Amino acid sequence: MLVHPSRNPQITRAKVRFVEEVPRREAGSGIGDSYLYKGEEGTWKGSRSHALMSALRGLGWNLAAPLHIEPCQLGLSNRNYKIFCGDFGPLLLRIFGPTVGDSNPDERHIQDSGFGAHVVQRFDWGRLETWLPGRAMRREDCDNSQMLAALAHELRRLHTVAGRNHNDLNFTNVLVCDIGDPPTTHLLDFEYAGPLDPPFDVANFFCEWMYDYQSPRWFELDSTRFPSDAQARSFVAQYLEITDCADGEVSAFLKEVQARIPSVHTFWIDWAMNNFSDQDEYVQYAEQRQILVD
Secondary structure, eight states: OOOOOOOOSOOOOOOOOOOEEOOGGGSEEEETTBOOOTTOHHHHSTHHHHHHHHHHHHTTOOTTSEEEEEEEETOSSSEEEEEEETTEEEEEEEEOOTTOOSOOHHHHHHHHTTOSSOEEEEOSSEEEEEOOOOEEOOGGGGGOHHHHHHHHHHHHHIIIIIOEEOSOOOGGGEEEEOSSSSOEEEEOOOTTOEEOOHHHHHHHHHHHTTBOTTSTTTTOBOGGGSOOHHHHHHHHHHHHTOSOTTOHHHHHHHHHHHHHHHHHHHHHHHHHHHHHTTSHHHHHHHHHHHHHHO
């Protein structure tokens, strides 16, 4: 049986990155080079402004019409914006946060293998990507067997085709398109990608089940939401493309998943302490996860 220790819910983890749009009336817009977003003038002035405008013109955009820039909520590691101008766009503008960049060769390898949004322009400080329609995966989607099957198959495809780990597989990094039947999923945000270790990715995903990213207190954990043995077996069987959830190969893989859970905690403990040790909420986050390791 796959088990997880009881947890203290008072843990903060500010690493959520996904596209949930604010109402258009709250977005910044302008004409020509004057397109500053209210409250973020430092982001749009100077070299970044000129680089963005030059890139859009190079893509064939006519910037005579107002350029709309809509901030996407939950972009705490990166700042994400939906941009469009008249009939041009939309595109996703991603501005790197302090712990993220564009220097991970594994991320580029995954993108070059056809996963995630297509990068149309790179900057030193961010990049432009194609806009993918859909919504963030939610915890309740885990009760949808078709949704979990779609994600398990997409994760296996990542591991098989790209030969890399995602390493940050949480609901905000899974794009769901559930208009059709069956639903489809896309994996996003590969900045923490690394060498292939499938049980680690699955262990990280199972730990993320305890987070509710739709809640205002998304950082609180609910250990009762950790997948049951039946749910874990079903997901792994789909990943392994095995019909019998009781198959010995499923059990062996789950044993490896269980063994990776301490490493998952250590991964995010190091992330918090290496980048945010001067902020109390991250220190608490790291201390609480350290309890689970000990």
